[in-house]
Amino acid sequence: MQRKKTVFYCGVCVIAILLSGCGDSSPLDAQDPVTIDVWTYYNGDQLSAFDSLVKEFNETVGKEKGIVVKGYSQGSVIDLETNVLAAVRGEVGADEVPDIFAAYADTAYTVDQLGQAVDLKEYLTEEEISSYIDSYMNEGDFSGSGEIKIFPMAKSTEVLVINKTDWDKFAEDTGATYDDLADLEKLCETAKMYYEWTDAKTPEVPNDGRALFGRDAMANYMLIGGMQLGTEIFQVSDGAMTLQFDEETARRLWNCYYVSYVKGYFAAGGRFRSDDIKTGNIIAYVGSSSGVSFFPEEVNTESGERYPIEMEVLPSPGFPGENADYAVQQGAGMVVTKGSEQEIFASVEFLKWFTSDERNIEFSVNSGYLPVKKTANDIDRILGSGAQISGNLEKVLPVAVETVNANRMYTTKAFASATKARSILENTLSDRAAADREAVILKMASGLSLDDAAAEFISDINFLSWYEETKEQLKPLEN
Numbered sequence: 001m002q003r004k005k006t007v008f009y010c011g012v013c014v015i016a017i018l019l020s021g022c023g024d025s026s027p028l029d030a031q032d033p034v035t036i037d038v039w040t041y042y043n044g045d046q047l048s049a050f051d052s053l054v055k056e057f058n059e060t061v062g063k064e065k066g067i068v069v070k071g072y073s074q075g076s077v078i079d080l081e082t083n084v085l086a087a088v089r090g091e092v093g094a095d096e097v098p099d100i101f102a103a104y105a106d107t108a109y110t111v112d113q114l115g116q117a118v119d120l121k122e123y124l125t126e127e128e129i130s131s132y133i134d135s136y137m138n139e140g141d142f143s144g145s146g147e148i149k150i151f152p153m154a155k156s157t158e159v160l161v162i163n164k165t166d167w168d169k170f171a172e173d174t175g176a177t178y179d180d181l182a183d184l185e186k187l188c189e190t191a192k193m194y195y196e197w198t199d200a201k202t203p204e205v206p207n208d209g210r211a212l213f214g215r216d217a218m219a220n221y222m223l224i225g226g227m228q229l230g231t232e233i234f235q236v237s238d239g240a241m242t243l244q245f246d247e248e249t250a251r252r253l254w255n256c257y258y259v260s261y262v263k264g265y266f267a268a269g270g271r272f273r274s275d276d277i278k279t280g281n282i283i284a285y286v287g288s289s290s291g292v293s294f295f296p297e298e299v300n301t302e303s304g305e306r307y308p309i310e311m312e313v314l315p316s317p318g319f320p321g322e323n324a325d326y327a328v329q330q331g332a333g334m335v336v337t338k339g340s341e342q343e344i345f346a347s348v349e350f351l352k353w354f355t356s357d358e359r360n361i362e363f364s365v366n367s368g369y370l371p372v373k374k375t376a377n378d379i380d381r382i383l384g385s386g387a388q389i390s391g392n393l394e395k396v397l398p399v400a401v402e403t404v405n406a407n408r409m410y411t412t413k414a415f416a417s418a419t420k421a422r423s424i425l426e427n428t429l430s431d432r433a434a435a436d437r438e439a440v441i442l443k444m445a446s447g448l449s450l451d452d453a454a455a456e457f458i459s460d461i462n463f464l465s466w467y468e469e470t471k472e473q474l475k476p477l478e479n
Helices: 012-022 043-060 060-066 077-088 103-114 126-130 134-138 163-173 183-199 218-228 247-264 274-276 290-292 341-354 357-366 377-382 391-406 418-445 450-454 460-477
Strands: 033-039 065-075 100-103 158-163 213-215 234-237 240-243 283-288 298-300 307-308 311-315 326-327 333-336 406-412
Touching: 012 163, 033 043, 033 341, 043 060, 043 065, 043 341, 043 357, 060 065, 060 126, 065 283, 065 341, 077 158, 100 103, 100 283, 100 341, 103 218, 103 247, 134 406, 158 163, 158 183, 158 274, 158 290, 158 391, 163 183, 163 311, 213 274, 218 247, 218 326, 218 406, 218 418, 234 298, 234 450, 234 460, 240 460, 247 460, 274 298, 283 290, 283 333, 290 391, 311 391, 333 341, 341 357, 418 460
Parallel strands: 033 065, 033 100, 213 283, 326 406
Antiparallel strands: 100 333, 158 283, 158 311, 234 240, 298 307
C-alpha cells in the first residue's frame, strides 16, 4: 500500500483514555505539527465553505495544537471513490491514502472490509456521541456492535419543491391546495387533475395534458416507500442482505409512480427534475434538500415561452399510514483511515471542531446541507446564527430541519453489493415507465383515448412481468 503512514499504533487505548477526559496530555506537539490530508468531492459553494473553515482551523486550533489540515477535492463522488479505493488497494500510480475522506456508506464499507477504516467509538466520549443525531451516528455501525466507521459531517433529506407561480394558476382555477400534496396518494390524484386541467385548455388538441410531478433518486422512492408501507426491501445484518420485496408493497410502488407516469401525470425528461422545472415539463418534484440551489429562476419552454417563477418548499409526501414518518437520510460522512496515533488523534480533533454547532451551522448554511448535531439542527438557532442565508435556503431549511426532527430518518445499511442493488431500484421502474409512456403516446397519436392506450401497460400481467424481472435481478445480490 502506498502510504507514508502505514503503522496503526497500539496506542488506541491510550488515546481513548485521553479523549475520554481522563487526562490533559496529547500526543500532538505544536512545535512539530502533524499534517492531515482530507479528500472530498466538494465543488462550488460547498468547496468554498469547506476551504474557508479549514483555513480558520489551521490559523487557530490547529496552530495551537499542532495540526495542519490540507483539503483536496477529487472532483465528483465517483472520482473520489475511485481514487480512494485505488489508494487503499495500493494500485500503481495511486496517491497515498488520505487521513480522512468523504464517503457514502457503500464506499466506507468497502474500505472497512479492506481493513483501513478506524472505529471512532474509541476516540469519542459517550457524551460526545450522544450529541449527534442518532441515525447519523448509526450509519457507520456496519457490524451492529455500536462501532462508528463514518463520522457525520453534513446531511440532507428530501423535500417537495414547487413552481409556485404555475401552481397558483392551477389552484385558483380548481380549488387545489397544498393539502392535496400531503401524501403520495393525494399527490397522484392531484397530478391526474392537473393533467386533465391542462388538457382541457386546448380542446382542439386531445391528450396534450401536462405532468405535474417528477422525482429525483428513484431508489429513494422505492426504499423509503417500502419502509412507509411496512417493508424494508434490503434487510441488512452485519453486512449480509436479505431481500424483502413482497408483491403487495411492489404493487403500491408501481401504482403510484408507474401508472401515473405512463398516463402522463408524472414526467422525467432532463437529467434532474430541476431541469424539467426549467423547461416547464413539470411544476413540482421531490429532490434533495441540498439541491434546491439549482431551482431555476424562470421557465423557458421549448416553444420559446419564457417567464420568471417563484419557488415553494413543502415536506416530501409519503405513503399514508402508521409508518408514514419514515424520511430519507442522505449525505456523505467522513472516514478516518488507519495511521499513527498522532494522525488519528488529529483527524478526530479536526472533525469534532468542524462539527461544533457554530462551524457546522456555518458550513451547512453556506453549502446547502443540514447540521449533524441535535442542538445545531434547530431552525431558530440556524436563523439566529448570523449566517447569510440565500432566498432558496430560507425556504428549504425550515422544512428540512423539521423533517429530520419529526421523522424516523432512514438509509440502507451497507452491504457488499449495495451499489448494484440500489442501481437496480434506481432504474428498473423508471426505465420501464419512460419506455411505456412513449408507446402510449404513439397509440394516442393513432386515435386511441388515454385510457385505451394505457390499458395493456397498467394491466396485472405487465405489473407481474416487471415485478418478477426486478426480483430476479435483486435476488442474486443477497449474501
